[in-house]
Amino acid sequence: MNAYPRIENAGVGAWLVRLFDRIDENNLASVMALCRKCEEAFGSALVDLVPSYTTLLVQYDPRLLRPEQARLKLQELLAQLSPAEVSGAESGGGPLRELPVWYEPTVGPDLLPLAEKNALSVEALIELHAGTVYQVFALGFAPGFAFMGSVDPRLEAPRLATPRPKVYAGSVAIAGLQTAAYPSPSPGGWNLLGRTPVVLFDHLREQMSYLQVGDRVQMVPVNKQEFLRLGGDPTPQEDS
Structure with a gap:
C-alpha cells in the first residue's frame, strides 16, 4: 500500500x-x-x-x-x-454563495422522474436539494463547472445512460451524491432539476468562475417571475 x-x-x-x-x-x-x-x-x-x-x-x-x-x-x-x-478546525469554511434556482420540469426534465423514482413528492425533493449547504470540491469538465456535495442520500441518482447532446447553461443537476450547475451549453448526462440565472463563468470577470473550490453553496428556490427578473433563460430543455 x-x-x-x-x-x-x-x-x-x-x-x-x-x-x-x-x-x-x-x-x-x-x-x-x-x-x-x-x-x-x-x-x-x-x-x-x-x-x-x-x-x-x-x-x-x-x-x-x-x-x-x-x-x-x-x-x-x-x-x-x-x-x-x-x-478542518481552523478552516471556517469558504464564503457562502447563493444560487437562485427555478425548479421546473420544462428546464429540469428529470425533476418529476427523479421524485417518482425516489418515492418523494416534487416539493420534498426541492426541499431536500435546497436544504443542504454544499461545498465546492473541484472545478473541472468545463470552465466554471463546480462539483459540489454531498446531496442528501435520498436524492442519489446515477448519470443518465445516454447523455443529452445539449444541456443549457445554468442547468442545475445531480449525479450520484454530487450536484452541479452547467456554466455553458454542453453535452451532459446529469439529472436536470431546474436552472439558475447566475452567470457561472465569464472570461471578462476578474474571477472568471463564480464558484471556487472551498466555497459553500446554498440553492435558493425561486419562481419563474423572479428567475426571469434575474436574467434567466426559460428555453425548454430538449432531449434530442
Missing part, C-alpha cells in the same frame, strides 16, 4: 500532491490549507494551483525554481500541516 501524502511528477513545472486515497468531505480542509501554504511559500514562482477531491496540482515557473527545489518546498509544507488544519 502506498503511503499518503505523496508527491508525483506531473510534467515540466508541475508536481501533483496526492493527499488521500479516497474521496471524503473532510479532505477539503487539508487540500485548502496546503493551497494557502503554497501561495505563501512559492510567491512569484507559483503559476497555478488546481485543488481536487484528493489531490493538489502545483504548477510553478521552472525558470525560477528547479524541480527538486519545488519538491523540497512541498515536503516542508506537508510537514507543517497542523492537526487542526488537517481536521
Whole structure:
C-alpha cells in the first residue's frame, strides 16, 4: 500500500500532491490549507494551483525554481500541516454563495422522474436539494463547472445512460451524491432539476468562475417571475 501524502511528477513545472486515497468531505480542509501554504511559500514562482477531491496540482515557473527545489518546498509544507488544519478546525469554511434556482420540469426534465423514482413528492425533493449547504470540491469538465456535495442520500441518482447532446447553461443537476450547475451549453448526462440565472463563468470577470473550490453553496428556490427578473433563460430543455 502506498503511503499518503505523496508527491508525483506531473510534467515540466508541475508536481501533483496526492493527499488521500479516497474521496471524503473532510479532505477539503487539508487540500485548502496546503493551497494557502503554497501561495505563501512559492510567491512569484507559483503559476497555478488546481485543488481536487484528493489531490493538489502545483504548477510553478521552472525558470525560477528547479524541480527538486519545488519538491523540497512541498515536503516542508506537508510537514507543517497542523492537526487542526488537517481536521478542518481552523478552516471556517469558504464564503457562502447563493444560487437562485427555478425548479421546473420544462428546464429540469428529470425533476418529476427523479421524485417518482425516489418515492418523494416534487416539493420534498426541492426541499431536500435546497436544504443542504454544499461545498465546492473541484472545478473541472468545463470552465466554471463546480462539483459540489454531498446531496442528501435520498436524492442519489446515477448519470443518465445516454447523455443529452445539449444541456443549457445554468442547468442545475445531480449525479450520484454530487450536484452541479452547467456554466455553458454542453453535452451532459446529469439529472436536470431546474436552472439558475447566475452567470457561472465569464472570461471578462476578474474571477472568471463564480464558484471556487472551498466555497459553500446554498440553492435558493425561486419562481419563474423572479428567475426571469434575474436574467434567466426559460428555453425548454430538449432531449434530442
